[in-house]
Amino acid sequence: MALTDRAYLKDLLSRHGFTFSKAMGQNFLINPSVCPRMAEFGGASEGVGVIEIGPGVGVLTQQLAERADKVVCIELDERLPPILAETLADYDNVEIILGDVMEVDLEKIIAERFAGMPVYVCANLPYYITTPILMRLLEAKLPIEAVTVMVQKEAAQRLCAEPGERECGAISAAVWYFSEPKPLFSVSAGSFMPAPNVDSAVIRLDIRKEPPVSPKNEKLMFEVVKGAFSQRRKTAANAISSYLKKDKSEVIKLLESCGLDPAVRAERLTLSDFAAIADAFEAV
Numbered sequence: 140m141a142l143t144d145r146a147y148l149k150d151l152l153s154r155h156g157f158t159f160s161k162a163m164g165q166n167f168l169i170n171p172s173v174c175p176r177m178a179e180f181g182g183a184s185e186g187v188g189v190i191e192i193g194p195g196v197g198v199l200t201q202q203l204a205e206r207a208d209k210v211v212c213i214e215l216d217e218r219l220p221p222i223l224a225e226t227l228a229d230y231d232n233v234e235i236i237l238g239d240v241m242e243v244d245l246e247k248i249i250a251e252r253f254a255g256m257p258v259y260v261c262a263n264l265p266y267y268i269t270t271p272i273l274m275r276l277l278e279a280k281l282p283i284e285a286v287t288v289m290v291q292k293e294a295a296q297r298l299c300a301e302p303g304e305r306e307c308g309a310i311s312a313a314v315w316y317f318s319e320p321k322p323l324f325s326v327s328a329g330s331f332m333p334a335p336n337v338d339s340a341v342i343r344l345d346i347r348k349e350p351p352v353s354p355k356n357e358k359l360m361f362e363v364v365k366g367a368f369s370q371r372r373k374t375a376a377n378a379i380s381s382y383l384k385k386d387k388s389e390v391i392k393l394l395e396s397c398g399l400d401p402a403v404r405a406e407r408l409t410l411s412d413f414a415a416i417a418d419a420f421e422a423v
């Protein structure tokens with residue numbers, strides 16, 4: 140019986156005495172068309188390894204395991220592995236690691252479980268930690284090809300917005316620096332049990348081999364980005380000067396030396412602008 144069948148899923152959960160945890164962001168997919176599409180778009184195919192974050196009861200996992208050579212899932216909720224043992228009984232290419240994705244050693248998991256294989260990440264993310272999870276995956280510079288994730292629709296817009304576009308934020312700069320993001324498709328709130336308050340969307344981040352800009356000090360560039368977006372209503376110069384505890388007139392001079400309007404706001408700055416500002420800071 141399909142895990143997307145509402146009555147079957149309810150029965151499965153009640154047999155295991157399972158109740159949804161809001162704190163762990165548990166909204167399980169019950170729309171039968173979503174998981175096959177996510178698995179296809181996510182790169183699950185012959186010869187490939189997939190990491191899934193938060194398998195829940197395994198509805199997406201089944202689709203990934205049908206297509207990829209190996210699937211490793213990281214699940215925080217200790218009540219789920221007994222359910223997964225039942226729902227994934229037909230698959231011998233799935234491993235469940237009980238743990239917090241923010242704490243497990245992803246480098247080690249990739250090296251040990253997927254040696255010699257291209258690796259993809261595919262997940263319906265717990266929405267309460269979407270940004271920290273994506274930052275963890277991107278900043279660690281893991282040897283992965285792409286990250287395909289379901290996130291809240293608004294988050295999807297922000298994540299895919301190129302720096303310099305109105306919807307962008309600090310996270311957009313990191314996403315564009317480390318990857319090429321692409322919106323894939325929308326998913327209505329009714330596709331989940333329980334239904335969340337907002338619609339969702341699936342996006343794919345193709346990991347870049349080389350970043351599009353080369354700041355002398357990458358860490359400093361991201362400090363400048365964080366600073367610029369820390370107070371969106373202020374000018375970038377104001378926000379950067381208070382975040383980095385620098386004199387405002389000094390920051391204005393730096394922006395001018397990069398050919399930028401000193402009254403510019405963070406959302407108008409491109410990645411090249413951020414790299415240039417960071418290099419100017421590095422030089423003084």
Ligand code: SAM
Pocket residue numbers: 163164165166167168192193194195196197198199213214215216238239240241262263264265266268
């Ligand atoms: N993949 C399933 C689906 O699509 O129906 C479940 C998705 S549900 C939105 C998020 C899943 O992430 C839940 O299974 C939840 O227990 C798990 N989770 C929450 N926080 C986590 C964390 N820090 N590390 C690993 N898994 C986590």
